[in-house]
Amino acid sequence: MALAGILLVPGLATLWTAWEKLMAPMPPAPLPLSLTGLGALAINLSRAFMLARSRAHSGRLTRAAFLSARNDTVANLAIIATGFVTAYTCSACPELFVGLGIAAMNFDTAREVWRAARTEHRAAADQP
Numbered sequence: 045m046a047l048a049g050i051l052l053v054p055g056l057a058t059l060w061t062a063w064e065k066l067m068a069p070m071p072p073a074p075l076p077l078s079l080t081g082l083g084a085l086a087i088n089l090s091r092a093f094m095l096a097r098s099r100a101h102s103g104r105l106t107r108a109a110f111l112s113a114r115n116d117t118v119a120n121l122a123i124i125a126t127g128f129v130t131a132y133t134c135s136a137c138p139e140l141f142v143g144l145g146i147a148a149m150n151f152d153t154a155r156e157v158w159r160a161a162r163t164e165h166r167a168a169a170d171q172p
Contacts, residue, residue, distance in 0.1 A: 047157055058144075059143075066140060069136035071133075088120055
């Protein structure tokens with residue numbers, strides 16, 4: 045269950061950053077944003093593929109690691125796209141919307157891990 049709390053940290057950090065962007069909207073530099081997202085995508089995609097094989101068989105920790113890698117991969121794709129949209133629009137809005145989407149995804153994953161941990165905890169408590 046503590047892992048669910050740990051998974052909330054990136055979501056909370058993303059919300060804080062989104063709040064700061066809302067208070068001082070400045071578009072990010074599109075090229076470094078997309079290149080950073082591309083480098084992170086290569087790492088997170090390989091991690092997601094490695095964990096995908098065992099996500100259903102190894103319990104909540106492996107499942108949580110897979111969900112984290114999956115979220116990071118989706119976030120990286122969104123960040124790359126944000127770089128292109130920002131270059132086209134010269135607006136801070138795409139980054140703000142993607143940030144809020146990433147935060148929502150992290151909160152949903154934390155909720156899913158929390159539920160799985162509670163279910164396993166109850167099952168373990170019911171066994172003599």
